Amino acid sequence: MRCRALHDIESGALYQQPYGTAEQAIYSVSRTRLNGVLLDAAEEAGVELNFGASLIKVDGTPLATLELADGSRISIHARAVFGADGAYSRVRSSMMRLQNVNLTQHYINHGYKELHIDPTPDGQFALDVPEALHIWPRHDFMMIALPNPDKTFTCTLFAPYATFKELDSGDGAAVQAFFDDNFSDAVPLLGDVVKQFAENPTSSLVTMRVKPWNFEDKLCVIGDAAHAVVPFYGQGMNCAAEDALSFDEVLARCGCDLSKAIPAWAAERQPAGDGLADLSYGNYVEMRSHTANPGFLLQKKVESWLHYLFPDTWIPQYTMVAFTRIPYHEAKERAERQDAIIKRVTQAAAITGAAAVAATVGLVATKTQAGRDAIAAISKGVHALLGGAADSGTTARA
Numbered sequence: 304m305r306c307r308a309l310h311d312i313e314s315g316a317l318y319q320q321p322y323g324t325a326e327q328a329i330y331s332v333s334r335t336r337l338n339g340v341l342l343d344a345a346e347e348a349g350v351e352l353n354f355g356a357s358l359i360k361v362d363g364t365p366l367a368t369l370e371l372a373d374g375s376r377i378s379i380h381a382r383a384v385f386g387a388d389g390a391y392s393r394v395r396s397s398m399m400r401l402q403n404v405n406l407t408q409h410y411i412n413h414g415y416k417e418l419h420i421d422p423t424p425d426g427q428f429a430l431d432v433p434e435a436l437h438i439w440p441r442h443d444f445m446m447i448a449l450p451n452p453d454k455t456f457t458c459t460l461f462a463p464y465a466t467f468k469e470l471d472s473g474d475g476a477a478v479q480a481f482f483d484d485n486f487s488d489a490v491p492l493l494g495d496v497v498k499q500f501a502e503n504p505t506s507s508l509v510t511m512r513v514k515p516w517n518f519e520d521k522l523c524v525i526g527d528a529a530h531a532v533v534p535f536y537g538q539g540m541n542c543a544a545e546d547a548l549s550f551d552e553v554l555a556r557c558g559c560d561l562s563k564a565i566p567a568w569a570a571e572r573q574p575a576g577d578g579l580a581d582l583s584y585g586n587y588v589e590m591r592s593h594t595a596n597p598g599f600l601l602q603k604k605v606e607s608w609l610h611y612l613f614p615d616t617w618i619p620q621y622t623m624v625a626f627t628r629i630p631y632h633e634a635k636e637r638a639e640r641q642d643a644i645i646k647r648v649t650q651a652a653a654i655t656g657a658a659a660v661a662a663t664v665g666l667v668a669t670k671t672q673a674g675r676d677a678i679a680a681i682s683k684g685v686h687a688l689l690g691g692a693a694d695s696g697t698t699a700r701a
């Protein structure tokens with residue numbers, strides 16, 4: 304998906320907002336396929352896989368107690384246990400019995416419901432611009448649609464619980480009216496939307512912050528077990544995969560010594576989990592509300608010009624999060640500094656005009672030595688405003 308495609312409620316028009324440069328895209332990936340790829344890779348590497356075994360608890364030695372598919376229990380002594388067991392992790396609960404762990408669990412007031420758009424009768428994508436993440440931003444709530452390889456779209460309606468409660472308690476007419484009023488262009492594509500709405504569950508959205516992520520060099524949590532986040536940046540799984548990558552890097556740095564690598568990695572990586580939690584919630588507000596705001600869209604345009612002119616110094620937040628390995632908490636801090644600057648620039652219409660002119664002049668200026676010197680001087684100024692932060696870790700995240 305190369306862009307967001309925004310469905311305007313007033314005009315019904317579709318606005319495209321690129322995620323990055325023409326070469327940059329985010330990917331809509333099948334969970335089943337991804338699981339298959341990971342399981343194949345694990346098997347090839349010689350990992351022994353035991354399906355249907357549930358971890359019951361693990362102590363500090365660490366001795367893990369597992370319940371097998373037939374209900375019997377076994378205990379296994381391990382050198383170290385990594386809990387990749389999701390938001391409601393048993394490894395984390397066990398760790399909390401061994402030491403003080405700060406755990407905050409925050410359910411937002413909004414839930415979600417999945418819906419589905421079939422292909423057209425001739426087997427094509429039913430929405431225009433299929434290589435986009437479609438958003439119907441409606442301020443307090445929103446619907447999104449992601450394309451699948453089989454030409455369907457998976458839609459998700461995110462809304463306050465109060466809205467779901469009201470719709471659930473009414474008859475189908477209320478649901479139909481809600482969709483007609485807010486997503487009129489999607490209604491013909493959603494089939495029997497009232498049936499879909501009634502049959503699909505409303506699910507909750509939780510953020511979990513955990514500190515520390517380890518107990519000595521024996522137990523460690525990773526992925527959602529360490530940092531469950533709301534899904535609005537589409538980074539939960541990416542962050543989990545990057546956890547594994549960064550652990551591998553720390554392990555190599557520590558000469559494959561787990562007693563050093565586990566505590567070092569847990570301490571280094573934990574702030575990134577908290578950073579992602581903040582970014583993910585912030586992106587909900589951006590998606591459901593700001594994307595419908597012309598001032599915000601102008602701000603994005605100015606930002607992309609600044610990124611064009613100063614590619615290593617001014618990197619839009621989305622680009623840092625989705626297309627670089629700048630740690631999430633650093634991306635957040637840097638984006639806040641940039642945001643403060645750009646708000647000052649775009650607030651006054653006159654200055655906004657000057658910024659656009661400056662950006663255009665900047666483009667022309669790159670063609671002359673004097674122009675390049677001027678840009679270098681501006682670049683120095685931008686560097687100074689940003690506190691010199693730049694150039695770090697601009698390798699692709701995933």
Ligand SMILES: Cc1cc2nc3c(=O)[nH]c(=O)nc-3n(C[C@H](O)[C@H](O)[C@H](O)COP(=O)(O)OP(=O)(O)OC[C@H]3O[C@@H](n4cnc5c(N)ncnc54)[C@H](O)[C@@H]3O)c2cc1C
Nearest residue numbers: 357358387388389393526527528534537538539540541543
């Ligand atoms: C609506 C929604 C949309 C999302 N969209 C995106 C997106 O677009 N992009 C993205 O990157 N992320 C997205 N995410 C987040 C993503 O799904 C998670 O971040 C990711 O699945 C975390 O992987 P994990 O392996 O840490 O945990 P999980 O995927 O939760 O896997 C945990 C595994 O542990 C197993 N397990 C649990 N308890 C035990 C036990 N006691 N014993 C043995 N096994 C156990 C479970 O069966 C499961 O297989 C979304 C999440 C939601 C809710």
